[in-house]
Amino acid sequence: MSPAQPASPLQGVRDLLYRIWTWVLDLCLVIWVARASVALLGLGFLILGKAPQAQDLLIPLVGSPYYRFGGFFPVVFALWAMPTHYAARLAIDDDARLDRLLAQRRDESHSAWLEFVMCQGPRLLGALTFVAFAICACRARINYPVTPGEDASLRNAIFAELNWFMVWCAVAFALFFLYAVKRQDGISRLRVVGYAERLAAVAAPIIDGIDIGRSRSMAPMRAGYLDSYLGRTMLFVYFWAFVAVMLFNPFFIADWLPRGWVVALILGGWLPVLAYLSVLGRRLRAPLIIGVFGGLAILVAIIGDNHAVRILSAERSRGGSRTSLNDALDAWMKANGCDAATVARCPRPFIVVAAGGASRAGFFTASVIGRLLDQGSADGHGLDAAHVRDRLFAISGISGGSVGAVMAVSALARGQAAATQPCRTDTPVPLWYGGNVTSWRGCLEALMAGDFLTPGFIGLSFHDMVPLPFIPDRASLLERSWERYARAVLKDVEASDSCPADLDCPFLNLRSKTPFWLPLLILNGTSLSNGQRIVTTNLAPTYRVAHDADCPLDAEHGNCRLFAETYAFHDLVNAAPQGGNPDRNAAAITYDVRLSTAASNSARFPFVSPPGEIFRQEPRKLIDRIADGGYLENFGVLSAIDLVDAIRVLQPALKPFVLVISNDPNLAVDPQAEPTNVHSTDFLTDITGFISGFATTRDARASIGLVHLRTLVERENPGCRASLEHIRIWPTSAEGENTSVISMSWWLSKPVQRRLAFEVGPDSRNKTAFAAVWTALSRPDGGCAVP
Numbered sequence: 001m002s003p004a005q006p007a008s009p010l011q012g013v014r015d016l017l018y019r020i021w022t023w024v025l026d027l028c029l030v031i032w033v034a035r036a037s038v039a040l041l042g043l044g045f046l047i048l049g050k051a052p053q054a055q056d057l058l059i060p061l062v063g064s065p066y067y068r069f070g071g072f073f074p075v076v077f078a079l080w081a082m083p084t085h086y087a088a089r090l091a092i093d094d095d096a097r098l099d100r101l102l103a104q105r106r107d108e109s110h111s112a113w114l115e116f117v118m119c120q121g122p123r124l125l126g127a128l129t130f131v132a133f134a135i136c137a138c139r140a141r142i143n144y145p146v147t148p149g150e151d152a153s154l155r156n157a158i159f160a161e162l163n164w165f166m167v168w169c170a171v172a173f174a175l176f177f178l179y180a181v182k183r184q185d186g187i188s189r190l191r192v193v194g195y196a197e198r199l200a201a202v203a204a205p206i207i208d209g210i211d212i213g214r215s216r217s218m219a220p221m222r223a224g225y226l227d228s229y230l231g232r233t234m235l236f237v238y239f240w241a242f243v244a245v246m247l248f249n250p251f252f253i254a255d256w257l258p259r260g261w262v263v264a265l266i267l268g269g270w271l272p273v274l275a276y277l278s279v280l281g282r283r284l285r286a287p288l289i290i291g292v293f294g295g296l297a298i299l300v301a302i303i304g305d306n307h308a309v310r311i312l313s314a315e316r317s318r319g320g321s322r323t324s325l326n327d328a329l330d331a332w333m334k335a336n337g338c339d340a341a342t343v344a345r346c347p348r349p350f351i352v353v354a355a356g357g358a359s360r361a362g363f364f365t366a367s368v369i370g371r372l373l374d375q376g377s378a379d380g381h382g383l384d385a386a387h388v389r390d391r392l393f394a395i396s397g398i399s400g401g402s403v404g405a406v407m408a409v410s411a412l413a414r415g416q417a418a419a420t421q422p423c424r425t426d427t428p429v430p431l432w433y434g435g436n437v438t439s440w441r442g443c444l445e446a447l448m449a450g451d452f453l454t455p456g457f458i459g460l461s462f463h464d465m466v467p468l469p470f471i472p473d474r475a476s477l478l479e480r481s482w483e484r485y486a487r488a489v490l491k492d493v494e495a496s497d498s499c500p501a502d503l504d505c506p507f508l509n510l511r512s513k514t515p516f517w518l519p520l521l522i523l524n525g526t527s528l529s530n531g532q533r534i535v536t537t538n539l540a541p542t543y544r545v546a547h548d549a550d551c552p553l554d555a556e557h558g559n560c561r562l563f564a565e566t567y568a569f570h571d572l573v574n575a576a577p578q579g580g581n582p583d584r585n586a587a588a589i590t591y592d593v594r595l596s597t598a599a600s601n602s603a604r605f606p607f608v609s610p611p612g613e614i615f616r617q618e619p620r621k622l623i624d625r626i627a628d629g630g631y632l633e634n635f636g637v638l639s640a641i642d643l644v645d646a647i648r649v650l651q652p653a654l655k656p657f658v659l660v661i662s663n664d665p666n667l668a669v670d671p672q673a674e675p676t677n678v679h680s681t682d683f684l685t686d687i688t689g690f691i692s693g694f695a696t697t698r699d700a701r702a703s704i705g706l707v708h709l710r711t712l713v714e715r716e717n718p719g720c721r722a723s724l725e726h727i728r729i730w731p732t733s734a735e736g737e738n739t740s741v742i743s744m745s746w747w748l749s750k751p752v753q754r755r756l757a758f759e760v761g762p763d764s765r766n767k768t769a770f771a772a773v774w775t776a777l778s779r780p781d782g783g784c785a786v787p
Contacts, residue, residue, distance in 0.1 A: 019110065026101070026114045030121055033095045033282070034088035036274035037125050041084055044129065044267045048136035053453070053745035055140040057260040060431075060749060062137070062161035069165075073172045075261055076129060079238075080268035081176050085126030086235050087275035092118050094279050123180035127173045129264070134169035137162045143741040145755035146732045149763060158751065235272040242269035246462040250477060251484065254454040259747060262454050266461040296466060305467040309601065309612040309626065310476055311573060312506055312592045320508025320592050322570065325543035325562060325646055328393075328512075328520060329654075335390045335517035343653040348782035349393035352519070353640045353709075354401025355662040355702065356630040358608070360744045361400030362407065363448040363753060364663040367760045368727055369408045370441030373419070375774065383778055385419035385440055386516065391777055393656070394520035394539075394643060396636035398629040401661065402523040402602035406503070406595050407447045407486065409510060409519055414490060414501035417516045422490050422501070423447070429489060433750040433757070443489075445757070450485035452478055453747035456608060464610065475609040478746065479503075479596035500595075507598040508570070508589060511538050522639045523602040524629035525569070528611055533566040534626050535639060536598045541568040545649055552645040560649070563642045569593075569601060572614050572623045591617045602629045608746070635662065635702035637709050644709070648716055655717040655784055657776045658709060658724040663756070664699070665729045665742055671703050719785035722776065725769040729759050 031038050047054050061072060092098060098118060105111035141162050144155065242265070245253055257265055274289060281288030323331075333339050338346040354365040369392075376383030389412050395405040414422040423443035428435040432449040434442050459474025467473060472480075483503040490501075499505035512518045525534040542559050545551060551560035573591050593601070604612055605628040614624045629636065637660070644656050706726070713723035729742065743752055759766055775783040 022110075023113050026105075027117055029098070029101065030092065030114075030117045033098060034091045034122065034125065036091065036271060036278045037084045037088035037122070040267050040271055040274070041125055041128060041132070044080070044132045044263070045135065047263065048132045049139060052139075052143045052741045052743045053747070054260075054263065055136050055143055056743040056745070056747065056749045056752060057263070057453075058133075058137055058140045058162070058165065059158065059751060061260045062165045063158065072261065073130075073168060075257070076133065076264045077172065077176060080264035081126040081129045083235060083238060083268040083271040084129055085122045085176075085180055087271045088122035088125050090235070091275055091279050092122065095282065123177055126180060127177045130169045130173040130176065133260075134166045134173075137165045137169070143743075145742050145752050147751070147755045147758045148732060149758075150754065155751075235275070239269065239272035246458060247471065250455055250458045250463070251480070253458060254451070254481070258451050258454045262457060266457065269462070270465075293465075300467055304469050305613075306463070306469050306471050306473040307467065307475065307610045307613050308469075309573075309614055310479065310593065310597045311615070311617060312594060320506050320511075321589055322508065322538055322540040323511060323520070324540045325643075326650060328539065329647065329651055331512050332390075332393055332517055335512070335515070340651075343651055346654060347391055347780075348655050348657045348776050348784070349647065350391050350777065351393055351640055351643060351656055351658045352395040352405070353636045353658060353660040354395060354397040354405050355635045355660070355664070356399025356401055356603070356605075356628065357634075357663045358400040358603070358605070358744050359403075359448060359452060359746050359748050360742060360752070360756065361398075361663045362404030363445060363748055364729065364756045364759070365397070365401050365404030365661050366408055366444035366448045367441060367757055368659075368661050369404075370439065370444040371760050371770075372773070372777065373421075373440035373444075376778065385415070385421075386417065388777065389415075389419050389519075390517045392517075392519040394522060396522040396524065396639040396643070397602060398524050398634055398636045399603040399605060400663075401636065402521075402629070403482065403599045404444075404448055405519075405521060405523070406599040407482075408444050409521060410486070410501045410503060410505075410595055411444060411447060411490070413510060413518055414493070419516075424489065424491050431750075433753040437489075441760070445753070446489050447486055449748060449753060450481070450489075451747050452481045452485070453745050455481040456746055460607065467610075473610060475600055475604060475612060478603075478609060479594065479600045481746075482596045482599070483594075503596040503599075504594045506592045507536065507595050508538055508592050510595060521598070522636070522643070523598055524632075524636050524639055525601045525604070525626040526629055526631040527567060528625040528627055531632065533563065533629070533632060533638065534569050534572070534601070534614075534624070535563060535566055536569040536593070536601045541566075541571065543646060543650065549649060552649060553642070560646070562646055563639060566639075566642075567624070569598075569614070569626070573617055575616070575618050601626055604628045605630065630698050632698065633701040633705055634698045635660065635706060637702060637705035641705065641709050641712060644712055644716070655720055655723065655782060656713060657720075657722075657773075657782070658713055659773055660706060660709075660724065660726040662726065662728045663742075664744075665731045667699060667728065668703075669731070671700075717784060720776075721783040722772040725772050727759070727766045727769050727773075729756065730765045 062069065098114075102111060102114055102118070105114050141159055144158070246269070253262060253265065277288040277292060281291075330340070332349060333343065333346055336347050352365075352369070355361055357364075373385040373388050376385070376388055395409070397403075397405040411422055412419065419440075421437070421440045421443040423429075423437040423446055425437050429437060429446040429449065431451060432442075432446040434445065437443050437446050455477040456474050459472070459477040463471050463477065464474050486503050493501075500509035500511075507521075510518065510521070520539055521537060522539065523536040525536065526532075527534050539562060541562055543562055545558065545560055547558055551558075553561045553564050570589055570592070573593075574589055600609065601612065603609065604626065609628075611625040611627045613622055614626055615621065616623050632638070640658055644658070647654055647656055710724045714720075717723045742755055743749070748756075758764055772783070
């Protein structure tokens, strides 16, 4: 016999690599089997770890009373960790391939790793939900908004609370894992668990009909476990309770599980149905999850979705009408003590341009307007809030800036002729950083300090997953959240006096009434059919000029278009003029929208709100879809340019002053400066380049429009010290601080509010702009040379 061949020196390395590769494949298979739990857990890590908006949600939670802080962890335990664990466990128990693979591994005498992953994997997945929140708290510290000159003790206190939150997340991780390991040995023997088992057995016929989790793969490890109906019944009941509450009363959830709490509910609520579809699809060898959602998409394409813009019926609209610019200028001059014959004595009409940016934009816009309303009497200039209100001619808004504008003008309407701030003063506003409201600025800030994110998040993650026509979509939930919150912050009034100031009142009824003026609203959206503007405004689309005068936008004389390449929203939903009359001013306005919907028309940003379908009502026909005004440009300067041009034609002696309010700290201080944030190692530039290009181009168009607007007003008002000022959020790096992220969503924590409020205060770099604004506002000559 020949001697035995010696083992190759590399054989041991090959065996080790083979074993490692086998472990990797086994792990990947288990992950694939439990993919519903893994996918939603990964989504949770992505949201909580990467989105500053999610990290901002933790600030009020960690600072809440001990009973709410302590109650958060049982909620995550029950609503996200347990469903994640149970769904993964049942998927693994049901998979026949794992049965066969486990038997094969036992024959090869290396089944320990696969048994470990199958047994401990679901437990680890459930426990990792607390790690996601710990990462969120860590990122909240990193992205904490730096307010120059703030009290360091306040920041340190919040950091300490976040640190303790991370500690308790680690404790919850350990407790959940211990629960998952010990529940069969110890917890299952508890009497209350026995009662629950017997109660769950009532659902046995239904659970057996669903037929999940009855495989034998785990039976050798934990005999008797699969005879239990408790886990499967809990998943079944949890899902249908989730569906019922979300479908019929989403605001109940928004009130009881707001902000950070609802994240656990949303991510855990979908697990039962996704786990069931993945298990059934694996049995049938069919992609059921993709198939179900694809089928829903086909169904929606056939019967329609739920994204139509909410329209007020003819009975509710109360026959509102639009005001021509001619009449608007006459009414504004009358409110300010002058007329066409004495126009030289008129103050300067103020046009506010409010940039987009969700609640951040709305809050900052409201704060700036509130300061102006308060400043006259506070500084002894003899201008009270009513005088300042009368100077504000119009507000051109985009997205969140439009929401802030609508909140401000509706509050001014409720303040009546004396411009008395209309917010409650007897109790603190819980979500506003300032406590009790004592001023116009406090009132307008408080109106924009609400939690509008939770209802929208519920709509995005549930209502619009199945966008059937009879289910309200996330845009309508967002609108209703504005309406509900404004009613809670404003003082009670008689029902007959609530309109036009409530946000569910008809938009066109919010107009000036003798003897006081209300600023005109120009809320800019974008047409998805051709990219042009769709403005929701109480201004008529045309105005009259003398027969020998030229129109700025038309080659003809007489009837001039007010806005270039723009659709008027009310013209799209109402019937066209009859008898061949081209004058849209003559068309009857039968159908209107609520104030909240008018603001939403300008604030339909991707993912947050869907594009709204615009239907002409008689006959009902889809005309267009409206999206966020920031698709075109993110400031609202284009409409301001058109308005200034038209005022110049009608009243050349008036000297408009434009106040631009932007809220993005990353907006370039010097747009002509050489780029500094370009990296040679950006990831997936083919995709990310497109996204970043879209995001930055809209700001660039706004910046270019701002240059054109400044050139226009300075050319037309050569004797004025200033005719345009820009109030903005300044980057903190310019003041020697670390640049921080200022969250942009439909929710603002109190630190973010304080950061925004700082820029309206006396120590901000905006103080020079505020001084120029006040010169133009308060001086009889408006800072202009008298001819």
